Amino acid sequence: MNVDSIQNGIVIDHLKAGYGMRLYELLGLSDPELTVAIMKNVTSHKLGRKDIIKIDGITDVDLDVIGFVDPDATVNIIRDGRLIEKKSIEAPERLTNVLRCKNPRCISTTEQELPQIFVLSDRKTKTYRCLYCETRAEK
Amino acid sequence: MRSVIDILDLSTEELSELIKTAEDIIANPEKYQEVCRHKKLATLFFEPSTRTRLSFEAAMYELGGNVLSVSSAGSSSAAKGESVADTAKTVSCYADIIAMRHPKEGAAYVAAQNAGVPVINAGDGGHLHPTQTLADLLTIWREKGRFTGLTIGLCGDLKFGRTVHSLIAAMSRYEGNRFVLISPEELKVPSYVKNILKEQNIPYEQTEDLMSVIGDLDILYMTRVQRERFFNEEDYLRLKDSYILTPEKMNEAKADLAVMHPLPRVNEISVAIDKDPRACYFKQVLNGKYMRMALILKLLYEAGTLKELPERSRA
Numbered sequence: 001m002n003v004d005s006i007q008n009g010i011v012i013d014h015l016k017a018g019y020g021m022r023l024y025e026l027l028g029l030s031d032p033e034l035t036v037a038i039m040k041n042v043t044s045h046k047l048g049r050k051d052i053i054k055i056d057g058i059t060d061v062d063l064d065v066i067g068f069v070d071p072d073a074t075v076n077i078i079r080d081g082r083l084i085e086k087k088s089i090e091a092p093e094r095l096t097n098v099l100r101c102k103n104p105r106c107i108s109t110t111e112q113e114l115p116q117i118f119v120l121s122d123r124k125t126k127t128y129r130c131l132y133c134e135t136r137a138e139k
Numbered sequence: 140m141r142s143v144i145d146i147l148d149l150s151t152e153e154l155s156e157l158i159k160t161a162e163d164i165i166a167n168p169e170k171y172q173e174v175c176r177h178k179k180l181a182t183l184f185f186e187p188s189t190r191t192r193l194s195f196e197a198a199m200y201e202l203g204g205n206v207l208s209v210s211s212a213g214s215s216s217a218a219k220g221e222s223v224a225d226t227a228k229t230v231s232c233y234a235d236i237i238a239m240r241h242p243k244e245g246a247a248y249v250a251a252q253n254a255g256v257p258v259i260n261a262g263d264g265g266h267l268h269p270t271q272t273l274a275d276l277l278t279i280w281r282e283k284g285r286f287t288g289l290t291i292g293l294c295g296d297l298k299f300g301r302t303v304h305s306l307i308a309a310m311s312r313y314e315g316n317r318f319v320l321i322s323p324e325e326l327k328v329p330s331y332v333k334n335i336l337k338e339q340n341i342p343y344e345q346t347e348d349l350m351s352v353i354g355d356l357d358i359l360y361m362t363r364v365q366r367e368r369f370f371n372e373e374d375y376l377r378l379k380d381s382y383i384l385t386p387e388k389m390n391e392a393k394a395d396l397a398v399m400h401p402l403p404r405v406n407e408i409s410v411a412i413d414k415d416p417r418a419c420y421f422k423q424v425l426n427g428k429y430m431r432m433a434l435i436l437k438l439l440y441e442a443g444t445l446k447e448l449p450e451r452s453r454a
Contacts, residue, residue: 103244105242105243105244105264105265105266106243106244106245107223107241107243107244107245107246107248107249107263108245109243110243111222111223111224111243111249113222113224114224114249122334129331130245131245131248132244132245132246132248132249133244133245133264133266134244134266134331135244136331
């Protein structure tokens, strides 16, 4: 299967297979104005199987969101058809207004004006917890 | 502004200072009876809890201070839809320190972020209740004389029992303790609490059978299976009588076991045990008041509201 290479945009590569759609959703890529290709479950020398997202026309995405979903992903910035930068990704300490707390007893679920903040509580397992109630975030 | 939301906001050194202050208050109450003169504590209780509120209010009165009180969500601005943040900002204009209980988890944190005065978390839903843990710690200290090398049994509702989670977190910071977690399958400690033990290689065992372990324990911390923490009545009725401590069971326990309970109890400790010298739960109530006094003093002093504290007598 072939997808045309992009002229200006971002390629998020080496995503663990199965994480592509979740990242698509969290990055807000369903915006009808955006041109996006998702390739899921493609063969990879490094991972066996991987997902890839190509976004045409924009070069800034929230790297923290990518770091939350898969800190081992690679992000390539393409300009005029050429790779101009590889961004390094790591799991962010804090995620603001990306996820919503699912705990119905959490203060952030009743007080809508509160920012939704998740904090990295365990770097080894990449576990994030709600700042307010410590409920674990779902990947 | 220094607030106390989680027992882990206090270092072990600070805990030991609070315990020293509490013991000095117990020994010399007259020295403290005017310390908070003209200072005001606001008790904001958006969830019913008579005993915790009374304990805070008694603590402030015994320090010579005054109390402003909101005792139910229905009669307060929260009923009109005011946010916790706005309530905290408003009450900061009236009071020198706030003790807050709220049914939502994280509410006290939000209050502390917005208040201009220290906030003490007096319970945020099923999440944290640090001053109960202060009561528990003073009780363990006074009964055992140490925080190390203890076998601590926790029994009953270990899933929703926030006092259990805080006590485990607090006692994990001391050397040589071992935890025995006694509960039905449905009410086991949540994984994040168990992780505290696992990460630090602290020995613990989980069991459903109180009798198989009661003889090993130095401390038995009983908890109530709380109706308000359940989503449905059926589960509550099925599980509430799971673990009841009776004099017969106490025969198998060590002679110096300390039986603790955050209270109120329903029927999980039979009344006959109240006369047993090993029953410490009413002492715990009193210890809670002394630790709240010590904490109020500490926070008001750190906020600059109190310029000096009485010098502690040498023990």
